[in-house]
Amino acid sequence: MTITEKILAAHAGLDRVEPGQIVSVKVDVALGNDITAPIAIREFRRVGAERVFDRSRVVLVPDHFAPNKDIASAEQCKVLREFARDQDLEHYFETGEMGVEHALLPEQGIVVPGDVVIGADSHTCTYGALGAFSTGVGSTDLAAAMVTGEAWFKVPESIKFVYRGELPPWVEGKDLILYTIGRIGVDGALYRAMEFTGPVIERLGMDDRLTMANMAIEAGGKNGIIAPDATTRAYMEGRAKRPPVYYRSDPDARYAEVVEIDVGRIRPQVAFPHLPSNTRAIDDVGEVPIDQVVIGSCTNGRIEDLRRAARVLRGQRVAKYVRCIVIPATQQIYRQAMCEGLLEVFLDAGCAVSTPTCGPCLGGHMGILAKGERAVATTNRNFVGRMGHPESEVYLASPSVAAASAVKGRIASPEEVVA
Amino acid sequence: MKFRGRVWKFGPDIDTDRIIPARYLNTSDPAELAKHCMEDADPEFVAKMRPGDIILADKNFGCGSSREHAPIAIKAAGVSCVIARSFARIFYRNAFNMGLPIFECPEAFDGIEEGDEVEVDAGTGRIRNLTRGTEFRAAPIPPFMQELIADGGLMAHIAKRAAKG
Numbered sequence: 234m235t236i237t238e239k240i241l242a243a244h245a246g247l248d249r250v251e252p253g254q255i256v257s258v259k260v261d262v263a264l265g266n267d268i269t270a271p272i273a274i275r276e277f278r279r280v281g282a283e284r285v286f287d288r289s290r291v292v293l294v295p296d297h298f299a300p301n302k303d304i305a306s307a308e309q310c311k312v313l314r315e316f317a318r319d320q321d322l323e324h325y326f327e328t329g330e331m332g333v334e335h336a337l338l339p340e341q342g343i344v345v346p347g348d349v350v351i352g353a354d355s356h357t358c359t360y361g362a363l364g365a366f367s368t369g370v371g372s373t374d375l376a377a378a379m380v381t382g383e384a385w386f387k388v389p390e391s392i393k394f395v396y397r398g399e400l401p402p403w404v405e406g407k408d409l410i411l412y413t414i415g416r417i418g419v420d421g422a423l424y425r426a427m428e429f430t431g432p433v434i435e436r437l438g439m440d441d442r443l444t445m446a447n448m449a450i451e452a453g454g455k456n457g458i459i460a461p462d463a464t465t466r467a468y469m470e471g472r473a474k475r476p477p478v479y480y481r482s483d484p485d486a487r488y489a490e491v492v493e494i495d496v497g498r499i500r501p502q503v504a505f506p507h508l509p510s511n512t513r514a515i516d517d518v519g520e521v522p523i524d525q526v527v528i529g530s531c532t533n534g535r536i537e538d539l540r541r542a543a544r545v546l547r548g549q550r551v552a553k554y555v556r557c558i559v560i561p562a563t564q565q566i567y568r569q570a571m572c573e574g575l576l577e578v579f580l581d582a583g584c585a586v587s588t589p590t591c592g593p594c595l596g597g598h599m600g601i602l603a604k605g606e607r608a609v610a611t612t613n614r615n616f617v618g619r620m621g622h623p624e625s626e627v628y629l630a631s632p633s634v635a636a637a638s639a640v641k642g643r644i645a646s647p648e649e650v651v652a
Numbered sequence: 653m654k655f656r657g658r659v660w661k662f663g664p665d666i667d668t669d670r671i672i673p674a675r676y677l678n679t680s681d682p683a684e685l686a687k688h689c690m691e692d693a694d695p696e697f698v699a700k701m702r703p704g705d706i707i708l709a710d711k712n713f714g715c716g717s718s719r720e721h722a723p724i725a726i727k728a729a730g731v732s733c734v735i736a737r738s739f740a741r742i743f744y745r746n747a748f749n750m751g752l753p754i755f756e757c758p759e760a761f762d763g764i765e766e767g768d769e770v771e772v773d774a775g776t777g778r779i780r781n782l783t784r785g786t787e788f789r790a791a792p793i794p795p796f797m798q799e800l801i802a803d804g805g806l807m808a809h810i811a812k813r814a815a816k817g
Binding site: 269305455 | 677
């Protein structure tokens with residue numbers, strides 16, 4: 234069995250499962266945010282439920298339109314706050330202690346290897362980086378899980394991605410996943426599990442792994458997953474709120490497909506509008522002037538991402554008439570960036586540094602684009618109108634490329650800025 | 653259960669941001685969401701369509717966000733059902749959970765033009781193009797899903813199960 238099949242089988246109380254089989258599984262964590270949870274809470278009440286199945290396993294994070302951007306958003310956040318208080322939820326994160334949910338949950342050790350996690354947010358697939366089965370669902374599925382502690386799934390077929398070779402300079406987790414999506418397309422893994430393996434993944438730090446699993450959904454994947462190893466164990470140490478269970482795929486596990494990727498010739502990647510699969514190597518970008526840069530989000534707002542951005546921005550200035558917005562994804566990352574002097578680098582370069590929020594990534598607030606404007610963002614989607622006006626454009630890239638682009642005022646390679 | 657209406661055609665990879673842009677997600681009121689249904693794919697859609705009309709799309713309809721606001725907006729706008737070559741996974745789930753009928757059919761997209769009158773039989777998955785006299789078969793709805801629909805959606809299904817004790 235694959236790691237995905239093993240986790241689902243264990244949570245369904247079965248010895249084994251087959252792809253295509255529909256199983257009802259126990260959920261270790263059920264997550265909602267200020268956009269999706271209000272609908273789930275309404276449904277929860279509508280069926281007459283009184284208590285959530287487990288107050289330590291339902292997690293609410295107001296992060297999308299928070300800090301509240303307007304009265305309607307404030308009302309949505311209030312629904313979460315009152316529900317959390319009423320249910321006495323162990324994990325509710327108020328502004329001031331919150332973070333972008335998919336950066337926050339791993340950091341706080343709320344998700345552990347071997348878990349089944351559902352979240353009413355498509356990027357819930359992020360936690361696959363820890364060796365958990367983790368997938369995005371809608372509000373109704375969240376509501377059902379809040380009541381029963383269970384969710385149903387069709388066991389997905391798995392695609393195995395094997396990454397080999399030496400990572401070239403400036404090529405990061407973001408480039409690997411953009412390259413992969415560019416190769417298989419935005420529905421290349423539709424309904425399937427994406428299992429990331431190989432020597433390159435084994436050498437990758439946790440922040441890069443989280444970035445890769447985060448974007449499995451952009452290839453249509455049900456989940457992204459990486460088998461836990463020494464890096465995972467080290468990451469969980471002193472963090473895990475529950476004992477982790479470490480699963481690996483059997484050597485004879487069956488895959489729908491195996492995709493081999495030699496990373497040695499991959500260059501930093503840029504996804505052009507309006508699909509994450511519309512990728513080009515940095516050398517083939519041409520002259521693309523930009524108006525805004527966003528460094529943050531559940532994809533690339535972690536400490537390693539900020540270090541990389543700072544490495545490029547140190548001693549540099551953001552180009553005139555360009556806004557560069559840096560958003561540490563959690564309070565802990567914010568503090569760490571401050572202690573390491575990264576915030577000073579950003580401020581010296583002329584960046585705006587924000588409290589954690591998902592705001593700009595989904596065109597919510599804190600960085601909306603006007604008609605005809607272009608942004609380079611370390612976020613995960615460049616759909617039509619994603620960051621603002623339907624006639625604006627988003628280009629997806631790594632923190633290093635985003636930082637270099639801020640300095641040059643056009644999409645640029647970090648090699649042009651750092652000697 | 654049969655649906656009959658005019659068809660509005662959309663291309664591949666219609667994402668949830670185009671179905672209901674995030675700028676409207678500071679509410680979950682179906683009537684409000686319905687006003688902006690498909691706005692970034694076709695700003696005139698809501699003004700042009702009539703209740704009962706059908707959305708026909710190419711592959712990977714509903715890709716992107718997990719927002720249930722997408723099927724809610726489509727249903728509240730009065731669209732009777734969605735037919736596509738394929739659906740993104742979370743949208744597929746959400747549509748069933750919300751009681752929005754959707755039909756996966758690889759051939760219908762090429763055999764139906766915008767404005768054609770179409771009838772869909774939910775029970776059999778038969779799609780008839782009344783304008784052109786042609787017929788297509790959608791994938792049958794899995795038994796597990798049929799059970800959910802018969803109970804009136806996932807939450808009603810759970811309420812029923814709870815009542816049985």
